[in-house]
Amino acid sequence: MQNLFQKSAFLFLVCSLLSFKSLAQQESTPLVCVNDKENVVSSAMEGEWFSQQEGYTINFKKDTTILEQIPTKYQDFLKDKVIYSAGYITIKSETKVFTENKPYILTVLSGNPHILWFRERDGDPLGDSESFNVFIAIGETTIDDLLYVGGDFNNQPFLRFTRVKK
Structure with a gap:
């Protein structure tokens, strides 16, 4: 009986260690960018855009190496999301x-293309995040493309941006 108890305890310890190792590996899984040419926003967003309405310019420059910089405090939010673009x-x-x-990530939130970007807070260069919904309407030529930038939620108006250069 004591031998059976020892074997059961040993098996329990081994299974526990394997579970903890598996959990630790899941937590440290690096973020990955999926290159999907059919994703309209991801495939067309890079470049400079201008809004006549507000006089704003937005520039996106892709660079997936920023994924290595994303703080772990955002990992829980991002772990189940597909990242279509980063830079x-x-x-x-x-x-x-x-x-x-500033680093950004393009993902999907509630079915909408969504940009999450990071800024400094309390001395941490990526200590805070902001976000907004985004859509792109492809034109007959790339210079005719339109970028629409909204707020964090679907009840906020969108600004229209025209492409300056790709």
Whole structure:
């Protein structure tokens, strides 16, 4: 009976260790960008865009190496999401830079293409995140493409941007 108890305890310990190892591996899984040429936003967003309405310029530059920089506190939110694009975003007007070369991720939130970008907070370069919905209407030529940028939620209006350069 004691031998059976020892074997059961040993098997329990082995299974527990394997479970903990599996959980640890899941937590440290690196973020991956899926290159889907059929994803309209991902395939057309790179470049510079201008909004006549507000005088804003947005520039997207793809660079998947930023995925290595994303803090672990965002991993839970991102772990079940497909990342379609990653890189750097700059948002500015003629008189003000709102963000310059900050990491962004394109994913989907509630079925909508969604940009999540990171900024400094309390000395941490990626300590805070902002986000917005985004859509692209493909034109007859790339210069005719239109970018629509909304808010965090679907009840906020969208600004229209025209392509300046790809």
